[in-house]
Amino acid sequence: MEVTAEDFVILQKACDALDAIGVPYMVGGGTAVVLWGRNRRTKDFDLFLNREVLRAAMNALSLAGFTTTDTEKNWLYKAWWGDLLVDLIVEVRGGVRITDETMLRSRVVEQFGVTFRVMGPEDVVYRKITCLTEGRPDWHDAISIIARQGETFDWMYLLYLAQQHPRRVLAFLLFAQTEMNAPACSPSSQVENQLFRGDSDGPIPEWVVLTLVRQIWEGGARSPINPHRLEMRRAA
Incomplete structure (x- = not known):
């Protein structure tokens, strides 16, 4: 499966749910690579956020219609909308987490008519x-x-x-x-x-x-x- 323009409508639903409760987050992963670097396939969306707001974020996504689940990894959580996966990531290899500086350097972009906050290129x-x-x-x-x-x-x-x-x-x-x-x-x-x-x-x-x-x-x-x-x- 590869993310399509229609899938960005689902990303908008996820972003709206998190925005409604004031959870800070940003899109990263393959979506950010396509925006800042090369055009390549990506099969899902990655949302980066802090562990302190994780449960609130998952509850908000559940109420918005997503199916949410923990994983065996303590840094990765998942939200499904049909076959589309949204990963919730609180930490990556090396113990790298979202900081205030990461949030300040994120940018608001538009893709396929959907506006969302994306991680800055250096991050x-x-x-x-x-x-x-x-x-x-x-x-x-x-x-x-x-x-x-x-x-x-x-x-x-x-x-x-x-x-x-x-x-x-x-x-x-x-x-x-x-x-x-x-x-x-x-x-x-x-x-x-x-x-x-x-x-x-x-x-x-x-x-x-x-x-x-x-x-x-x-x-x-x-x-x-x-x-x-x-x-x-x-x-x-």
Whole structure:
């Protein structure tokens, strides 16, 4: 099954139910990837929210006609409307949760005539970086977002997020520098046999990589990043 334009009407029902009780949430996952990065298939909707409002959200969705259920995972809950699944996610791999900053950086968009709040591109990228497991497309989703956002991508904010898992983010950035110009990774490319053309920083600024290396080498994995010092380093 793949999400269609008609399914966004169901997303609207879910959003309306949560809006009616004032539950803060945002759409992420594949829907956000399509909005900020590449056009790819997505089979459901992912709603990100805090655990503190989870039960209120599930009750509201039940009253709106959804069938809700817990799962064996303590970070994932489900709401069904017929065959359409809406995942309620309170945490992703690495212990990454929604914060006030995540909410402030979310944006209101319109898709197929439906208006909803979507997670900002940098927050989507960070979650894609931490979520990667074998067989998943998360890192290439993240690459597509960086490539499409170009100069508008907020690297300072990604570095701020990376303080939680700097080695993971650094590993992704080094991988991305070898993949950004690869025809096989381009959403519109049909080339299958070429992995990459060679190491190149591409649209990933070298100062971002060096900042993470410096943080890990000099300050330890959880040394706080000072945004003012970052700005000075970038200018230098």
